[in-house]
Amino acid sequence: MPALERLRRGSAGDLIWLGAWLLLTGPVLAGIGYAAAASVGAVGPGASSAGIERIERVLAESATWRGLGLTLWVAALATTLATAGAVLVAATFRGAGGLDRVARGLAVLPLPVPHLVAGALGLWVLGQSGGVARILAALGAVRMPAEMPALVYDERGIGLALTMAWKEFAFLVVVATVLLASQARELEAAARTLGAGPLQTFFRITWPILWRGLLPAVIAVFVFVAGSYEAAALLAPSDPLVLPLLMADRAADPDLARRGDAYVISLLLLGIAAVAVAAHEWTRARWEPLDS
Amino acid sequence: MPSERATLRRPTGGCTRLLGIVALASAACGRGDGVSASPAGQAAVEALASLPWDTVTVRARGTDVVWRMWRGDPSINMYVDGWVTPRLRERYGVTLRAVEGQGPEIVNQLVVEREARRRTGTASLVWINGETFSNLRRERLLAGPWAGRLPNAAYVDSASPIVARDFEQDPMGYESPWGRVQFALIYDSARTPVPPRSLDALAGWIRAHPGRFTHDQGFAGTTFLKIVLYREAGGVVGLQGGFDSTRYAAARARTFAWLDSLRPFFWRGGATYPADVAAMHRLFANRELDFSMSNNQNEVVTKVRQGILPSTSRALLMTDGTIANTHYLGIPANAPNAAGAMVVANFLLSPEAQLEKQKPDVWADGSVLDVARLPAEWRARFAALEADPRQLPRDSLAKYARPEVSPRYHERLAADWRTHVRARQR
Amino acid sequence: MSARRGTIAPRSLDASRIVRGVVLVALIASSLGPLLLLGLWSLSGRWLYPAILPTEYSDESWRALGGGALWPALITSVALAVSAGVVGCAVALPIGRALARLRGWRRHAGAAAAFLPVAAPPLALGTGLQVALLSAGLGGTAAGVLLAHLVPVVGYLSLFFLGTFTLFDARVEAEARTLGATPWQTWRHVLLPMLRGAAGESMALGFLISWSQFALTLVVGGGAVRALPLEVFALVRAGQDRAAAVGALLLVVPPVLGLAALRWAARRTSMMPA
Numbered sequence: 001m002p003a004l005e006r007l008r009r010g011s012a013g014d015l016i017w018l019g020a021w022l023l024l025t026g027p028v029l030a031g032i033g034y035a036a037a038a039s040v041g042a043v044g045p046g047a048s049s050a051g052i053e054r055i056e057r058v059l060a061e062s063a064t065w066r067g068l069g070l071t072l073w074v075a076a077l078a079t080t081l082a083t084a085g086a087v088l089v090a091a092t093f094r095g096a097g098g099l100d101r102v103a104r105g106l107a108v109l110p111l112p113v114p115h116l117v118a119g120a121l122g123l124w125v126l127g128q129s130g131g132v133a134r135i136l137a138a139l140g141a142v143r144m145p146a147e148m149p150a151l152v153y154d155e156r157g158i159g160l161a162l163t164m165a166w167k168e169f170a171f172l173v174v175v176a177t178v179l180l181a182s183q184a185r186e187l188e189a190a191a192r193t194l195g196a197g198p199l200q201t202f203f204r205i206t207w208p209i210l211w212r213g214l215l216p217a218v219i220a221v222f223v224f225v226a227g228s229y230e231a232a233a234l235l236a237p238s239d240p241l242v243l244p245l246l247m248a249d250r251a252a253d254p255d256l257a258r259r260g261d262a263y264v265i266s267l268l269l270l271g272i273a274a275v276a277v278a279a280h281e282w283t284r285a286r287w288e289p290l291d292s
Numbered sequence: 293m294p295s296e297r298a299t300l301r302r303p304t305g306g307c308t309r310l311l312g313i314v315a316l317a318s319a320a321c322g323r324g325d326g327v328s329a330s331p332a333g334q335a336a337v338e339a340l341a342s343l344p345w346d347t348v349t350v351r352a353r354g355t356d357v358v359w360r361m362w363r364g365d366p367s368i369n370m371y372v373d374g375w376v377t378p379r380l381r382e383r384y385g386v387t388l389r390a391v392e393g394q395g396p397e398i399v400n401q402l403v404v405e406r407e408a409r410r411r412t413g414t415a416s417l418v419w420i421n422g423e424t425f426s427n428l429r430r431e432r433l434l435a436g437p438w439a440g441r442l443p444n445a446a447y448v449d450s451a452s453p454i455v456a457r458d459f460e461q462d463p464m465g466y467e468s469p470w471g472r473v474q475f476a477l478i479y480d481s482a483r484t485p486v487p488p489r490s491l492d493a494l495a496g497w498i499r500a501h502p503g504r505f506t507h508d509q510g511f512a513g514t515t516f517l518k519i520v521l522y523r524e525a526g527g528v529v530g531l532q533g534g535f536d537s538t539r540y541a542a543a544r545a546r547t548f549a550w551l552d553s554l555r556p557f558f559w560r561g562g563a564t565y566p567a568d569v570a571a572m573h574r575l576f577a578n579r580e581l582d583f584s585m586s587n588n589q590n591e592v593v594t595k596v597r598q599g600i601l602p603s604t605s606r607a608l609l610m611t612d613g614t615i616a617n618t619h620y621l622g623i624p625a626n627a628p629n630a631a632g633a634m635v636v637a638n639f640l641l642s643p644e645a646q647l648e649k650q651k652p653d654v655w656a657d658g659s660v661l662d663v664a665r666l667p668a669e670w671r672a673r674f675a676a677l678e679a680d681p682r683q684l685p686r687d688s689l690a691k692y693a694r695p696e697v698s699p700r701y702h703e704r705l706a707a708d709w710r711t712h713v714r715a716r717q718r
Numbered sequence: 719m720s721a722r723r724g725t726i727a728p729r730s731l732d733a734s735r736i737v738r739g740v741v742l743v744a745l746i747a748s749s750l751g752p753l754l755l756l757g758l759w760s761l762s763g764r765w766l767y768p769a770i771l772p773t774e775y776s777d778e779s780w781r782a783l784g785g786g787a788l789w790p791a792l793i794t795s796v797a798l799a800v801s802a803g804v805v806g807c808a809v810a811l812p813i814g815r816a817l818a819r820l821r822g823w824r825r826h827a828g829a830a831a832a833f834l835p836v837a838a839p840p841l842a843l844g845t846g847l848q849v850a851l852l853s854a855g856l857g858g859t860a861a862g863v864l865l866a867h868l869v870p871v872v873g874y875l876s877l878f879f880l881g882t883f884t885l886f887d888a889r890v891e892a893e894a895r896t897l898g899a900t901p902w903q904t905w906r907h908v909l910l911p912m913l914r915g916a917a918g919e920s921m922a923l924g925f926l927i928s929w930s931q932f933a934l935t936l937v938v939g940g941g942a943v944r945a946l947p948l949e950v951f952a953l954v955r956a957g958q959d960r961a962a963a964v965g966a967l968l969l970v971v972p973p974v975l976g977l978a979a980l981r982w983a984a985r986r987t988s989m990m991p992a
Contacts, residue, residue: 043407044403044404044407045399045400045403045404062715063715127578127580128580129575129578129579129580144579145578145579145580146503146580150560153560153564153566154564155563155564233567237563237564238509238564238565238566238567238714239563239564239714239715240715249710251396251400252396252397253396253707253710254423254702254703254704254706254707255703255707256399256427256430256431258707259396259400
């Protein structure tokens with residue numbers, strides 16, 4: 001019975017796929033559901049009569065949008081710096097020689113450093129009374145902490161972006177290294193035998209492969225930085241508050257009725273994640289050579 | 293691509309049915325056990341109310357107590373983990389586990405636990421005061437009354453308005469006092485040999501030294517703002533007797549005007565504020581600020597010993613008066629072990645524990661006991677307690693102590709500061 | 719990069735050497751410098767502005783390690799991370815394999831579904847999971863926290879196995895089956911050996927993801943499950959920089975050593991370019 005066999009196999013495959021899909025997204029969707037319910041005031045701290053009034057109020061506040069702006073700006077800056085650094089390191093140390101391996105190993109070392117340790121390091125190094133400032137003071141370039149440019153707790157989030165770039169750059173180096181080792185080699189060799197110089201080879205052959213392959217990882221880094229709480233808690237300013245901090249701030253609001261606002265911010269953050277996931281999948285599917 | 297998108301919009305019939313089942317199942321899971329019965333902690337407290345104290349200690353023997361408290365100070369942690377916990381275990385057979393949790397987190401956690409329809413929660417004891425207590429009472433998240441039946445409650449200094457009232461609220465047995473502190477500024481006598489002693493003098497000093505002063509966003513910073521509020525209301529009497537929104541509005545307007553006039557001279561031009569006191573201490577110790585502050589007047593004592601503050605740091609009281617308050621212990625309504633919690637609270641209230649806590653090399657937290665009511669040997673020991681040279685004299689503390697007022701003032705001031713000052717909205 | 723004779727090659731070679739030198743020095747400073755800084759902080763007694771090196775040294779924080787909260791937190795974190803790695807690998811492997819077999823929109827939806835729990839900000843994810851786990855009676859327990867950690871771990875490892883299985887030549891499996899092997903035999907004698915390397919790597923990745931979780935542990939554990947990141951963060955926020963540095967070293971050094979061991983082992987089996 002070929003038709004029955006096809007039907008049985010088809011629905012079994014469907015069920016497996018559905019099971020896998022539910023297992024993966026279930027918790028997140030449940031979280032989104034709860035956050036949505038809390039945003040309309042049905043559940044959670046500060047639950048009140050259900051309605052979209054809370055959502056409207058939070059979306060009308062300038063703190064929400066300024067926070068979103070700073071979050072996206074810091075994420076973009078950190079991602080750009082990390083990508084530039086990773087491409088530089090991966091392209092400079094591509095060989096199989098000992099020095100190249102050592103350099104790549106060094107670059108990957110910060111990979112397991114958690115955000116909170118990176119944040120602490122950023123505080124100790126980049127603060128106005130931190131390591132860099134003390135060295136500058138010893139050299140006579142600054143006389144007191146206030147003369148050092150403000151890199152932490154600053155409204156542009158420069159220190160936060162630098163710290164996150166340092167941490168995420170290791171991850172991008174790994175991806176870039178794999179890309180350069182696997183895909184670009186043959187094409188580059190062909191280009192060189194045809195007489196192209198090193199810079200030409202890089203810009204016409206290597207870079208196009210590199211940026212397409214890196215794009216999913218870059219999007220991932222962007223969303224990791226945007227969603228990070230610990231580093232921001234240690235380095236970010238109090239105004240505007242980046243979204244994870246804004247969420248925690250609302251959750252601890254002195255006014256109990258306003259604590260539900262945190263869930264609206266949570267929905268915003270999950271929305272950013274959803275957009276990033278879609279973009280990640282689109283770029284991954286489009287330029288992953290073995291994918292269909 | 294277009295065909296794929298079209299397929300996306302049409303889930304198969306089997307898919308939708310399965311999803312429906314899953315949704316129902318998760319909704320059913322929400323129906324926890326014992327929803328109709330009263331939460332465990334409250335039921336236990338009511339049951340134990342009529343029984344002698346010995347029964348409580350017997351019930352508590354061999355049990356665990358999870359205590360949610362602020363764990364940000366190693367001196368306090370050392371006292372709790374290193375001194376209190378072993379004694380509780382050997383004398384009462386109670387295993388104490390102190391875990392991190394501050395006011396807003398505790399309230400949110402208890403609300404969510406109740407929503408999840410759990411009859412028992414995680415924590416049996418919580419360290420609270422002020423607006424946290426007010427929120428918990430309003431939401432009926434605390435068990436009680438129980439504090440009055442503790443044997444050591446007889447020693448409590450109930451005549452003192454600082455201890456007998458928690459932000460003007462009568463605890464009514466729903467929380468047991470634990471310690472008392474008073475707000476003080478911290479300055480470095482090496483950098484600031486002649487510190488300003490009143491708010492007016494402080495304002496003048498801030499203008500003369502721009503970028504060297506600020507306050508934090510946490511409890512200590514709000515207390516500082518309340519001190520300014522008291523002055524702008526014509527003293528604490530102007531705000532006592534419950535929350536009055538007219539008086540609040542007038543005092544707040546003047547307070548924010550005072551802050552606005554000084555904002556350009558604050559640290560970082562008043563554009564950003566440290567998250568909490570510890571961040572301020574770091575800035576102060578590293579010479580980014582010339583002042584720090586704390587709700588505990590003896591913070592200098594412990595922090596200098598820990599090497600966090602420079603040894604020349606001193607505490608400073610404002611002649612306008614600084615706020616003294618008491619912190620308490622509460623038992624959540626869904627506490628899994630109310631008997632154990634009561635035993636712990638009673639031990640913490642004992643003369644022995646209060647004396648140890650007050651020692652300058654331990655925590656230097658004020659005792660809530662009335663020394664006159666104690667037995668002679670404890671009176672002698674309290675009197676013999678050596679004072680650290682950095683501690684402020686008791687009569688100064690008493691002279692400038694002002695009580696807390698209704699928690700609504702604290703809530704409103706903190707909330708309004710966030711919207712009107714921190715976020716620069718007008 | 720072979721130089722062409724009799725051209726401008728020597729100059730470009732010098733420039734590339736300078737670039738390599740500069741980047742290498744920068745790498746050494748940026749990767750080893752922070753570790754050195756953590757070590758210095760952990761041994762400092764008093765280190766205030768403007769001192770470049772600590773003015774007093776003290777090993778008090780290291781000596782206090784045994785009796786403090788850091789050691790039990792380390793053990794909790796190791797237990798959680800190892801469990802998350804092993805369970806995550808076991809759960810994600812079949813999921814990744816199933817996804818790799820799909821084509822078209824289901825494949826994309828599956829891969830996106832795998833990435834969603836990884837991309838979701840942990841704070842938002844945690845508050846969402848909190849109620850569900852509380853209802854199941856797992857709030858504030860290590861088991862609940864493990865389940866919460868498994869959410870991003872299974873997601874990321876599913877993506878990883880999707881990539882791994884896509885790489886495998888499907889013909890290998892089909893050939894084994896045309897020769898008469900049952901699906902179980904194919905799995906056991908063909909795929910399993912190939913998977914051992916990937917499984918090891920995935921367990922290490924799962925370990926890392928769980929090891930560095932902070933907001934998830936904090937919210938779902940209700941502050942009661944004390945993993946190492948929670949303790950270190952609390953110490954930094956409390957201004958206890960010396961103890962925080964000790965905790966940070968405990969948090970960073972084991973995974974760094976593990977990662978180095980992994981790369982060395984991988985190089986020996988030539989599974990990935992070192």
